[in-house]
Structures are given as C-alpha cells and as structure tokens.
Amino acid sequence: MGRTLAEKVWDDHVVRRAEGEPDLLFIDLHLLHEVTSPQAFDGLRQNGRPVRRLDLTIATEDHNTPTLDIDKPIADPVSRAQLETLRKNCAEFGVRLHPLGDVEQGVVHVVGPQLGLTQPGTTVVCGDSHTSTHGAFGALAFGIGTSQVEHVLATQTLPLARPRTMAITVDGELPEGVTAKDLILAIIAKIGTGGGQGYILEYRGSAIEKLSMEARMTICNMSIEAGARAGMIAPDETTFAYIKGRAHAPEGADWDAAVEYWKTLKTDADAEFDAEVHIDAAALSPFVTWGTNPGQGAPLSADVPDPASYEDASERLAAEKALEYMGLEAGQPLRSINVDTVFVGSCTNGRIEDLRAAADILKDRKVADGVRMLVVPGSARVGLQAVSEGLDVVFKEAGAEWRHAGCSMCLGMNPDQLAPGERSASTSNRNFEGRQGKGGRTHLVSPQVAAATAVLGHLASPADLSDARTPAGV
Amino acid sequence: MEAFTTHTGRAVPLRRSNVDTDQIIPAHWLKKVTRDGFEDGLFEAWRKDENFILNRPERQGATVLVAGPDFGTGSSREHAVWALQNYGFKTVLSSRFADIFRGNSLKNGLLTVVLDQKIVEALQELSENDPEAEITVDLENREVRAEGITASFELDENSRWRLLNGLDDISITLQNEADIAAYEAKRPSYKPRTLQV
Ligand code: SF4
Secondary structure, eight states: OOOHHHHHHHHEEEEEEEESSSEEESEEEEEEEEETHHHHHHHHHHOOOOSOOOGGGEOOOOOOOOOTTTSSSSSOOOHHHHHHHHHHHHHHTTOOEEEETTTTTOHHHHHHHTTTTTTTTOOOESSGGGGGGGGGGOOOOEEOOHHHHHHHHSSEEEEOOEEEEEEEEEEEEETTTTOOHHHHHHHHHHOTTTTTTTEEEEEEEHHHTSSSSHHHHEEEEHHGGTOOOOOOOOOOOOHHHHTTTTTSSSHHHHHHHHHHHHOOOOOOOOOOEEEEEEEEEEGGGEEEOOOOSOEEETTTTSSSOGGGOOOOOHHHHHHHHHHHHHOOTOOOGGHHHHHHSSEOOOHHEEEHHHHHHHHHHHTOOOOOOOOOEEESSBBBHHHHHHHHHHHHHHHHHOEEOOOOOOSGGGTTTTSSSTTTTOOOEEEOOOOOOOTTSTTTTTEOOOOHHHHHHHHSSSSOOGGTTTTTTOOOOO | OOOSSSSEEEEEEEEOSSOBHHHSSSSGGGGGSSOOOOOOGHHHHHEEEEEETGHHHHHHHHOOEEEEBBBBBOOTTTTTHHHHHHTOOOOOEEEEEEEHHHHHHHHTTEEEOOOHHHHHHHHHHHHHHHHOOOOEEEEETTTTEETTTEOOOOOOOHHHHHHHTOOOOOHHHHHHHHHHHHHTTTTOOOTTSSSSS
C-alpha cells in the first residue's frame, strides 16, 4: 500500500525502531527562543553534555522583545533576564543566535523559512506549539516541551509515537477577497479545536495547490488550533521557487539532488488516511472569531450565535461564557462590533505578503478615530523588505504605528498589550481569555479584514469600503 | 539524573491531603529561568506560618517527605518536582499521587513511593514521636524500613530500571549512540545546516 506524505517523512527519519518502544526520530532542524530553553540548557550543564549538532541548531529572540526603542535596555527585568540568559547560553554552548537588533531576528517561525533552513522532507522542532508553520514546506514540524528541547540538544533525536493522519482536501476556487486565514478559521470552526487531536493534518486539493508559500504557512501555523500536532502540505514548484537562492538553500548538484528527493514527497494515490475532511473553497467568505477559542468563528456576514442554538451542553456553556467574556449579545451582527485596537503581525500573518495586503487596503485611507493600529513585521528582514517597498510610509500615513519585529501583541509578553475590556481585531492565532492582555478581547481576522476594520472602526471586509478611499494628497 | 538505589534519612510528616502543585510551588515562581533555586518557593504560603512543620528546627536536613493522600494534584508544572528536590527531598511517600506529578517526579529522579495509608500514618507517627527516627527507602528490594515497620512497595520494572541506573530519557537515547551516528553518516549533503562546519 502507498504511503502518505507524513509517513514518508517519518520513515526517512527513523534512527531506531524496536518492538514496544516509540520510534527514535532524527531531527534536522532545532529552533530555539528565550522562553522555553533556559532549563534545557541548565540540564545540559548539570550533566556535562554538549549540544550534539550545533550545525542543526539556531536561536532567536522573539517573545519578550520590545517593538519600540530596541536600542535601549529592556525595561521589564523578567523579560530582560530571559533574553540575557539565552545570550549567555548560546555563547557558552556555541549556538548561532540572532538577537534583538540583528537583521535575521524575528519570530522563530518566520526566521526559519526566510533563511531557507525550512526545507521539504525535514523534521523541524521548537519549544513552541506553532512550529507546525514549517509544515507548509512538506516538513514534519511540531512543538515540544522543555524536557524535549534538552533531549534534542543532547541527542538530535526524539523518541516519539507515530500519530495518525488526516487529509483536509480543499477543492475549488477561493472567492475574491477570501484568504488563507479565512480558510483555516473555517476549517477549525468545522472540525473543532480538538478535531485534529492525535493527527498530522495534510492540506491538499486544488485550492491549496494555488496558494503562495506565505498563505500555506498561515494555514499550517494554525493546525495546532485544531488540536493537531502538525500540519503539512506537499512540496511543489511553488515551494522550490520560494526556497531557491535563500541563504541556506542547497546549491549546484545538491540543489538538483534535493529537488529530486522533494518531488517524491507526495502522498501516493493508493495511500490511506485515518480520517478525511472535505471543504468547498467556493463556499467560503471572510471569517472572524466571536468567542474565546479559535473554533468559535463565523462568516463576517453572520450574527453572533445564540448559545441556546447549540445542542451539545458543553458547547452551549462555552458559548455562553465566551459571549459574557467578550461582552457580546447573541444575534448582534458581527459587522456591528467596534474595536479599539487592530494588530497586524505574528507568525500567522506577519510575513511580507500579509503586510502588502494590509497596506494595499490602507493606501490613501485613514485609520478610524479612536482606533489604535499596530503593524509588527514577523522578522527584522520582513520589516526591511516592507520599508524598501514603502509599506511603512503607507501605514504611517494612514495613522498606524509601524513597529519593530517580534511576537508583540500576539501574546503580550512584551509591553504591547490590550488593557482590560479593550477589543482587538488581530491577525494572530489565539483569542483565549487574556491572551493579548488581562481582560482583553480578541477577534481573529485576516490582514485584509484587519485593515478594513481599522478604517471603519468595526469588523469589516475590504468589500465594505468600496468608496472610503480618500483622494491622494488629502 | 542521579541514580536512586537506597536512601536513608529523617522525615517530614506532612499531614495534609490533596496537596496541589500550586501549594508546592506558586505560579509566580514559573518565570524563573533555571531548574534550581526553587527551594524558597516550596510550600511558600504555608511557610509564612512559623509553626509549619518545615520551619521547625528538628526538621532541618530531613530528606523524606511523608505526605497525605493525593499529593501533587493540579497543574502539570515540572517546577513542583524541582522545588522538592532543590529543598533537599530525595523521596516522597504517600498512599496516592496525582498521575502527572508522579510522571514528572520519576523523570527527574525524585522517587515517589506508594504505600498503604496505614503504613504512611505509622511512619508519620513514628517521625512525630521521634524526629531523629530514620526511614530507609530501598529501591533494589522495593522496601521501606523504619523502626518496627517494614513495608514493600511496587514500581513498574521500566521506571525502576531507569532510577536504579540513574538513566533519564537522554541517557537511554544516548545508549543508541551507534544508531544515531550511523543515521548521521548517511544523511544527504543537501540537508540544511545552520553553521558551516
Ligand atoms: S507570534 Fe505568537 S504564536 Fe507565534 S511564536 Fe510568537 S507568541 Fe507564539
């Protein structure tokens, strides 16, 4: 019988397989950041162990980094201590580090692909659940805990039980104005936040094949929000073109050999998935969340659902609690929800294509009075690219704040936070209670919806703004 | 991880049930960047009471915690295990442990021993009457011994083997060094590297 993409990559990394034991898998790329690595380095030190493969390990700073005044000492002592610890550990063990201020610094899941380190058929791990992002390249990529970080540092392997596989087939054409973010939010709303539990998801079908790498990363990024450990997309010409010429892309004969291998990484026609889901792309429209988990979403054109309409008692209770926390009324049109903050950024939607999409909408328009808009590039390099294209000017002229790279308001570990009761439209991936700041209320949206929402001051799509563009020079 | 074969030490009898990990180590300690230095956070709230058993002079240097039932419930924080170890405990005896806490403890070399509640109470009584009384936890023979008390305990063969040999997951994986090296030797040259070596 044929094998799926996930099974092929898995099999190619088995170092040791024994009856009654988990497979020991080799790890091709280990990404580190300041929050989940300190105790792992400590463990190495206590046991006198080195990092086994420095050439497969790389670190950057993202969660705690400020997005303003990055040349000044970091004000919060706890954040500063975590960053200093990472710097010390990397220096002591010899790990390559891109610290704040470095051109390659940024959200760890933006940095890997942009350097060309994330490649098809590799295993990628990081002490961060959104490592699933890298699956967009046909890599097997998943988040791990601190003990496992230490395990990979010491052995470059992990003992793991093989997950099951689920195919999510998206056929048809995405309608104009409907993005990868809308698609993944719709998928999560359909299968639920636990729907992917125990599975590696493979996104496939004609609609997926047409997506850019940036869009594919947005989709794989949020696999974890469906409960899955990983999400994957088979590599194709779009993937190869994205990688070619990047700093760590193979060259010459290696490139040819790599592409030859990458082309074998497709699910065989006779392979079987443990579960299958079908989505009709043509039926989708801009999608936003109304609740406090990423599965509580609906088309923007819909109303806030009535909790009483849920048959399942626990879902009903969850919806009731969510509406109370979010300060929303059942039946209220989603478009009527006013926001005070708009955040464009994160490892979900902080890449150059996302910034271009938002800038395109904001050009010659203004952010509504009383709305604060933060634009935070996913990495310093994305920021530079945006500046070279003049996107920063577009944002600033519209009245948005153009910031330095990092996780920023995605989780509010740095000073970029919502105040209690404040409401955001955010291109990030989690709308949990208090995620963006204690008492903050988050609506997950695409960059296009974020930009349109910033202009109108309430949840909106670009189609709602047809004539709101101010003439140039006004 | 340090091997655990046999340990003998004085005890702290903790007559409370359902001691959750929030009590063992409060959340504000989780911002720390190390696995050590949690000793001051151990039972932080209770230690504000000078009569709390851990604060008594005769309990200083004790290494065996004899706890009430359902020890280690609540959040999965590994920091709870680190705090107990940092403080100096080598082993915890109870009639019931929360699953996750038990898993974490065995991963870190803190031996959690499940005993009959009657035996636990007998050990607590012994230590309360004579703070100098020593308790021996013998993993090789799966036996707890103290004056007038001998009790056997169970531990699955795999966990026992790991503890006796001081093997953490990493040590076990490193026993497969030959397999790892063989795999590395045949990795294609086009695979990405973060450094030129
Ligand atoms: S941007 Fe958000 S989701 Fe991504 S790594 Fe940072 S905190 Fe995590």
